[in-house]
Amino acid sequence: MARRGRLTTAHGVIETPIFMPVGTQATVKAVSPDELRELQARIILGNTYHLFIRPGMEVIRHFHGLHQFMNWDGPILTDSGGFQVFSLAKLRKITEEGVAFQSHLDGAPCFIGPETSMQIQATLGSDIAMVFDECPPYPCEHDYAANSLDRTLRWAKRCRDWSAEHAPAHQRVFGIVQGSSYPELRRRSAEALAEMDFPGYAVGGVSVGEPEEGMMAAVEYSTPYLPTNKPRYAMGLGTPPQMVEMIARGIDMFDCVLPTRIARNGTAFTDAGTINLKNAQFIMDKGPIETGCECYACKNFTRGYLRHLIKAEEILGLRLVSLHNLHYYLNLMKRVRDALDSGEFAAFRRGFVSNYRPSHSVSENDG
């Protein structure tokens, strides 16, 4: 099931499996494009919803698109805004046309539908645009999920058609599988999208609060019905072992805020699991975050120093941990690719997952 792939875009070739750092507001938070290149990030995310609200498309158009605006000349994938409309905006009203909502910044009334989303993404000039979908909450009643899915499929077709006529020639549009936790809906979604013949497919509606098994199941319900010669993208995922497990299930692309977000709160990834650099145990620690790590933070700074920076709320602290965590994620994908190339992925997967200790909350004081 796990596979290697190659995705060609106007701004470069992407070897899969790949992790895509998230750069919601035309920046991967705390990290410069130079540093992203040094980290060997091959493709990053941008966000329709956020950039539409601020700075707005007039500004993006003025700067000739997102690549030039943020000075990143590698590939960019833009999210359609479907997820953010549901996770961030207030007072949304869904109709066949699209979603009316209030901006999370100032409450201003806004509207994004399939065509507006594609229009925005065309203006952004991303290499990969996502269809505008509805991301239903978890848990979700079957009837609601079915109706939502049908509408999302109609939207997908509208996105594809709008894009075929108006989008810049270099831009590809990926479909998004929905269907909540229902196997037959996931299958229906994947088959319908495959019929529409997208150049890539995402599994959406995951990491919305469901247990991890549900997340895995949603992927397993979807991938068997997607074409094998097109990239598959698990949206918003995941932890390191989750990604390895998803790759074993035929996923090629990931994006996740986890490495950058938790970096800003002092948590760093290692092969043994996450460590919280704020913990008192690191005060006098002269070692790097992870022994043998080749990232800038690990080659130059101690845990004790990083702990100090983070406790003192110094910006360098969150930058250094962000660099480490991104390096960790990007390097993990490289290790996976190497393992796939040498035919040792199964062994790598076993070793990695058993070594990684998930930081489950120890709630012994409950009650």
Place this chain on the structure above:
RNA sequence: GUGGUCGUAGCUCAAUGGUUAGAGUCCCAGAUUGUGAUUCUGGUUGUUGCGGGUUCGAAUCCCGUCGAUCACC
């Protein structure tokens, strides 16, 4: 030296004479999955300066004492 004001958690401060003296911050942990740096959730911490007294009951009232601070000499 005289007179006034004030001493409460590490810090800044609450608390009609009436449950187990609270809050913010700090500190200690945890959370974070298509973004949240400055976020969220928990938790530890007190001889109410000290010593007496009044009272059923004192951080609170009285006396003494120590300390800080201000004014005057």
